[in-house]
Amino acid sequence: MRYAVWLIIIAVSICQQVWAEECFESRTDGYTPVEKKRIGEDYNVRCSETTGAVLWWADPFEDTQPMGDMPENIDADYLHEEAVVKSRKRFLKFYPCTNCHNGVVVPFPKNKKPRPLIMHLDIIPDPLNLKHGKGAIWCLDCHNPRDRNTFISHSGEPIDMDQPQKLCGKCHGQIYRDWRDGIHGKRIGSWQKGGKKRWWVCTECHNPHDVEPPFKQVKPEPPPELPKGMKSAEHERKHH
Ligand code: HEC
Ligand code: HEC
Ligand code: HEC
Ligand code: HEC
Known part of the structure; x- marks a missing residue:
């Protein structure tokens, strides 16, 4: 019985590690990782689905x-x-x-x-x-x-x-x-x-050990969803 409890604890902790999602803030070579964690209803960061880059911070002053x-x-x-x-x-x-x-x-x-x-x-x-x-x-x-x-x-x-x-x-x-x-x-x-x-x-x-070649261009993010009820954002293009 005691072993079963231990097994469950170990399994849960392994899953948590596997599931822990990492995003990056700027350098893509593993030197600016951020662990995505739940805080209440939301997450500590929102990350791009295309690049994995952090797009938004719940608390910009964390850590x-x-x-x-x-x-x-x-x-x-x-x-x-x-x-x-x-x-x-x-x-x-x-x-x-x-x-x-x-x-x-x-x-x-x-x-x-x-x-x-x-x-x-x-x-x-x-x-x-x-x-x-x-x-x-x-x-x-x-x-x-x-x-x-x-x-x-x-x-x-x-x-x-x-x-x-x-x-x-x-x-x-x-x-x-x-x-x-x-x-x-x-x-x-x-x-x-x-x-x-x-x-x-x-x-x-900047990676201090390799400042060449220059930064790769990042693919632009898709446009955000339109607010409820709005069918197009064309009016934004008009200048008054
Ligand atoms: C232009 C300055 C500069 C030069 C030249 C330089 N480094 Fe560094 N090095 C840094 C900086 C700055 C960091 C800290 C990087 C960071 O904060 O991500 C660093 C970090 C390191 C680290 C720690 C990496 C880690 O993840 O623990 C090692 C090891 C290192 N350098 C070795 C070297 C060696 C060996 C050379 C020469 C072949 C060298 N560096 C040349 C600036 C330099
Ligand atoms: C001891 C002097 C020295 C230090 C300290 C130093 N650099 Fe440099 N860095 C150079 C030299 C010399 C070049 C080459 C300049 C050139 O090509 O005209 C260079 C080139 C660069 C370039 C490429 C510039 C270009 O025009 O493409 C970047 C980016 C850069 N350094 C960033 C950094 C960063 C970030 C740090 C701190 C971690 C740093 N450097 C520290 C001397 C230094
Ligand atoms: C596990 C041991 C170890 C650690 C920890 C370590 N180094 Fe080293 N480092 C070495 C060895 C060994 C060499 C010499 C390699 C050689 O002579 O071929 C070396 C060489 C270097 C050199 C080349 C100049 C020199 O002194 O020979 C730099 C720069 C350097 N290390 C930076 C760092 C920095 C910065 C850190 C910490 C962020 C760091 N190292 C941590 C083992 C270590
Ligand atoms: C938020 C990211 C960011 C930070 C922080 C940053 N840089 Fe840069 N840096 C860039 C980008 C992006 C470029 C343009 C690179 C390119 O065109 O390939 C650049 C270009 C450079 C260049 C080349 C300059 C040129 O005119 O071509 C140097 C040198 C440099 N940075 C040094 C530094 C130093 C020193 C610091 C800290 C005092 C620093 N950077 C902080 C993103 C950053």
């Missing part, structure tokens, strides 16, 4: 945290609003990196020179031909050699892995300023002055 300090003391949006982001660390399969990169299990690298690797070939199949920077940069221009849980700034300071914008910004200053001002990237939330907004950080869209 977010404050963006954290930004370096420049200049006038920018995040100074006037509650800016939140999603942590990147929990999406990284190898975090915390210092489990291995502690100088003992994996020795600290001697210099920044590109060399063949026996590890991480799942994300960078050909480390001597990195698909970012056209040969001008390599791993340790971004990853901190002595504190592998962080990135590294131009002056050798650690950058938190939840703030990739600071890393990207050190080389892509113009795009970084555009992002900060809301011209590049994406935000959702309240548009009221001082309102709360979720910002997307650079690596939610």
Whole structure:
């Protein structure tokens, strides 16, 4: 009898895992997954049936945290609003990196020179031909050699892995300023002055290890259903 109960519990939990549906927010290579969960009558997200991309969030601030300090003391949006982001660390399969990169299990690298690797070939199949920077940069221009849980700034300071914008910004200053001002990237939330907004950080869209080829064009979603009683939306095309 007791075994039967256990069997049912195990079966139910396996089914829950199989049934758990995953959508993605931006990167399609498994780095922006969202689990679709029931909340009351609805779901936490609505996802495209054609692509699997999240189209709508019940709570746009679910799982977010404050963006954290930004370096420049200049006038920018995040100074006037509650800016939140999603942590990147929990999406990284190898975090915390210092489990291995502690100088003992994996020795600290001697210099920044590109060399063949026996590890991480799942994300960078050909480390001597990195698909970012056209040969001008390599791993340790971004990853901190002595504190592998962080990135590294131009002056050798650690950058938190939840703030990739600071890393990207050190080389892509113009795009970084555009992002900060809301011209590049994406935000959702309240548009009221001082309102709360979720910002997307650079690596939610860009794979840092492969910035080429450019993004594939996404098929447009089918038009939404017309409201009850409306037969056509032609009148929308007329400009008054
Ligand atoms: C399971 C152990 C392990 C974990 C965890 C791990 N790495 Fe590594 N990593 C290695 C090994 C081993 C090498 C060296 C490969 C070689 O020399 O061929 C390496 C090499 C590297 C390199 C090339 C430069 C260097 O130091 O040799 C980078 C960059 C790197 N890892 C980044 C990371 C980051 C970032 C994380 C965490 C998100 C991480 N690694 C987590 C094992 C690991
Ligand atoms: C342009 C900067 C840049 C370069 C160059 C770079 N990385 Fe990274 N790397 C990143 C960023 C940013 C992340 C975090 C990605 C995210 O948030 O999705 C990352 C993540 C990683 C991870 C963690 C992946 C995981 O899922 O745990 C490993 C391992 C890694 N890099 C290894 C390397 C190796 C090895 C090289 C060189 C062959 C390299 N990186 C070159 C910026 C860089
Ligand atoms: C150490 C300097 C450095 C860092 C840090 C860096 N990049 Fe780059 N990136 C480059 C260089 C160099 C190029 C090649 C520029 C070119 O082709 O004109 C490049 C190219 C790119 C491109 C392609 C540009 C194009 O015109 O097609 C993208 C996208 C990109 N980087 C995004 C990022 C993101 C996102 C980050 C942060 C995770 C980042 N970069 C961090 C140096 C860097
Ligand atoms: C919401 C998604 C998103 C975010 C967030 C985002 N980007 Fe982009 N980025 C794009 C798209 C889309 C393009 C256009 C790519 C194309 O045409 O192939 C682009 C283009 C670029 C390019 C090439 C620029 C050019 O003029 O061709 C660079 C460099 C770049 N982004 C860097 C960054 C950096 C740095 C950040 C963070 C500060 C960032 N991006 C944040 C989506 C994003």
